Amino acid sequence: MAEQRSLPVPDGLEGERVDAALSRLFGFSRTRAAELIGAGEVLVDGRQPAKSDRVHAGAWLDVTLPPPVSTPMPVAEPVPGMSIVYEDDDIVVVNKPIGVAAHPTVGWTGPTVLGGLLGAGHTIATSGAAERQGIVHRLDANTTGAMAVAKSEHAYSHLKRAFKERTVDKRYHALVQGHPDPFRGTVDAPIDRHPSGDGRWAVVAGGKASITHYDTIEAFRAASLLDIKLETGRTHQIRVHMSALRHPCVGDMMYGADPTIAARLGVTRQWLHAVSLGFEHPSTGEWISFGTDYPEDLQKALDTVRAES
Known part of the structure; x- marks a missing residue:
């Protein structure tokens, strides 16, 4: 059941953006705050604000909070096709297959990396929320490739900090429509x-x-194979940025890809693969890196587009 909350803006939030003020007052993310604002569930002095509006001390907030949604816990069961690239006492690196989420989320009923590791008997760090323990970064369910999970609490802290400070080398290969200009x-x-x-x-x-x-690795008649390095790790970042360039990942209909090209190449999801992952080992301090091969569906599509050119 939704909860109605009404309160004045405290003096300490004078001049803050509405979404930031809500985040601090109620403890949820600014993204969630922006969703509530966009849905008309927030009033400031009786008026619907934009998320970037500034609040003033004493202004009256009326907020309708939705009922809490419980996040499912991981189901410990082996995941077919998920292979172990590397494992020691601190970390395990997997080659994540298609159709597997990193951890359970509301609305996802399919397999997860976390559940697969637990189901195969791997020890995972207990740090973090229970439904995503040991998870230090994520790949989309239909993005394949290298993904690291912390096994020790020390590794979890170290890797979370490394991802936050952008000291991890995350590289992807993407087959995108057309030819980006410039090529790099x-x-x-x-x-x-x-x-x-x-x-x-x-x-x-x-x-x-x-x-x-x-950076363009290879240009074909109707597509380009790109090497991509991420500095940040936002949800759908590569897919959004490539779409913004008007060169969406082949097969990524959510972000404007041409379905006829996808059908011709036999691709049923975005052509995007986490090809390598490198970081400082949490215990030894040594730089370690891991590479993964393309899965069968992406390799077949690449072979086809290459043959057509």
Whole structure:
């Protein structure tokens, strides 16, 4: 049942953005605050604000909080096709297959990396929320490739900090439509939830800073294979940035890909693979890196587009 909350803006929040003020008052993320504002569930002195409006001390807030949604716990069961690239007492690196989420989320009923590791008997760090223990970064359910999970509490702390401080080398290969101009470049554009609220993300003024570096490996007649390095790790970042360049990942219909090209190449999801992952080992301090091969569906599509050229 939704909960109605009414209260004045405290003096300490004078001049804050509405979404930031809500985040501090109620303890949820600014993204969640922006969703409530966009849904008309927030009033400031009786009026619906924009998320970037500033609040003044003493202004009256009326907020309708939705009922809490319980996040499902991981189901410990082996995940077919998920292979172990590397494992020691601190970390396990997997090659994540298609159709597998990193951890349980509301609305996801499929397999997860976390559940697969637990089901195969691997010890995982207990740090973090129970439904995503040991998870230090994520890949989309239909993005394949290298993903690291912490096994020790020390490794969890170390890797979370490394990802936050951007000292991890995350590289992806993406087959995108057309030919980016220039062939090598950087996309520096903030990302937030799409205003439509349909689950997509978008380049949005005032969103979270997001930086993607790309370089063309091979150009084909109708597509390009890119090497992509992420500085930040926003949800759907590569997919959003490539779409913003008008060169969406082949097969990524959510972000504007041409379905006829996807059908011709036999691709049923975005052509995007986390090809390598490198970071400082949490215990030894040694730089370690891991590579993964393309899965069968992506390799077949690449072979086809290469043959057509």
